[in-house]
Amino acid sequence: MLRKLIFSGVFFFVATAGVFADQAAWIEKSEAYKAAEMINPGAVLRRYCPPCGDTVWTDVTIRQIKVKKTDTQSYQVFINEKGIDLAYTYIEKNGKWMNLAMLLGLKVSDVPEFLSDQKTSAPGNTGHPTDQFLEKCMAKDSTTLGMTDCVNKAYQRWDDELNKVYKQLRSVLNPDQKKSLKNAQLKWIKYRDSEFVLIENIYASFQGSMFTPMRAGDRMEIVKKRTLEI
Structure with missing residues (x-):
C-alpha cells in the first residue's frame, strides 16, 4: 500500500492539495440539494470507501436527510446527522447500486461506478x-x-x-x-x-x-x- 501511494502520485497530490480524503463531501449548493432529492427517507444507501480501507460495503438505513452549509461556503449532505462524502455513497437506481457523486457528474477517483450485489473479500484476504x-x-x-x-x-x-x-x-x-x-x-x-x-x-x-x-x-x-x- 505504501509504495502504491508513492508511485501512483498520491503523495504529491495530498501534499499539495490536501483534499484526497474528501472528494465530494463539500460541494456546491445546487449539487447538495440535488443529491438530497435523490436519497429517499426509509430507503438504504451503501457506503464504500476503498481509499479508506473498506473491503466491503456497509448498508445504512436512511432516517433523516439534511443539507448544511459548511464554514468554507460550500454545502454538505447529512444522513442521520452525519456528513457524507458522495464519492463513497451508493444508491439503488434502475436495479443497480450506483455511485452518487458520479450520478451528479462530479469528478471522483479510486471508486467503482457500480457495486455488486455480492459482498466480496478484500484482495489481500488470504483466508487466514x-x-x-x-x-x-x-x-x-x-x-x-x-x-x-x-x-x-x-x-x-x-x-x-x-x-x-x-x-x-x-x-x-x-x-x-x-x-x-x-x-x-x-x-x-x-x-x-x-x-x-x-x-x-x-x-x-x-x-x-x-x-x-x-x-x-x-x-x-x-x-x-x-x-x-x-
Missing part, C-alpha cells in the same frame, strides 16, 4: 482467521476510528502468531539451525523498525483522516508477511 476477523470487524464499523481499531487489533493478532510460530519452528531445529533462525529474526526486526520509521515519515506528510487506518494497515502488512513466511 486474522484476515477473516479484520474483514468482519471493518464491516461492522466503517468509521475511521473503527477501521483503525480493527487494524490495530489485527496487527496484535499477527504479532502474537509470529511469536508463536517462531517458537514452534525453533523447537524442531538443531543448534546451528536455531542460531541461523535467531540471526535472521534479529535482522528482520531491524528491517521492520526501519520500515515503521519510513511509514511514519511518509504519512506525516499526508492530510486527511482516511490515512490513519491506511498507515496502521501498512504496519500490519509487514508483520503479517513475516508471519506467513516463517
Whole structure:
C-alpha cells in the first residue's frame, strides 16, 4: 500500500492539495440539494470507501436527510446527522447500486461506478482467521476510528502468531539451525523498525483522516508477511 501511494502520485497530490480524503463531501449548493432529492427517507444507501480501507460495503438505513452549509461556503449532505462524502455513497437506481457523486457528474477517483450485489473479500484476504476477523470487524464499523481499531487489533493478532510460530519452528531445529533462525529474526526486526520509521515519515506528510487506518494497515502488512513466511 505504501509504495502504491508513492508511485501512483498520491503523495504529491495530498501534499499539495490536501483534499484526497474528501472528494465530494463539500460541494456546491445546487449539487447538495440535488443529491438530497435523490436519497429517499426509509430507503438504504451503501457506503464504500476503498481509499479508506473498506473491503466491503456497509448498508445504512436512511432516517433523516439534511443539507448544511459548511464554514468554507460550500454545502454538505447529512444522513442521520452525519456528513457524507458522495464519492463513497451508493444508491439503488434502475436495479443497480450506483455511485452518487458520479450520478451528479462530479469528478471522483479510486471508486467503482457500480457495486455488486455480492459482498466480496478484500484482495489481500488470504483466508487466514486474522484476515477473516479484520474483514468482519471493518464491516461492522466503517468509521475511521473503527477501521483503525480493527487494524490495530489485527496487527496484535499477527504479532502474537509470529511469536508463536517462531517458537514452534525453533523447537524442531538443531543448534546451528536455531542460531541461523535467531540471526535472521534479529535482522528482520531491524528491517521492520526501519520500515515503521519510513511509514511514519511518509504519512506525516499526508492530510486527511482516511490515512490513519491506511498507515496502521501498512504496519500490519509487514508483520503479517513475516508471519506467513516463517
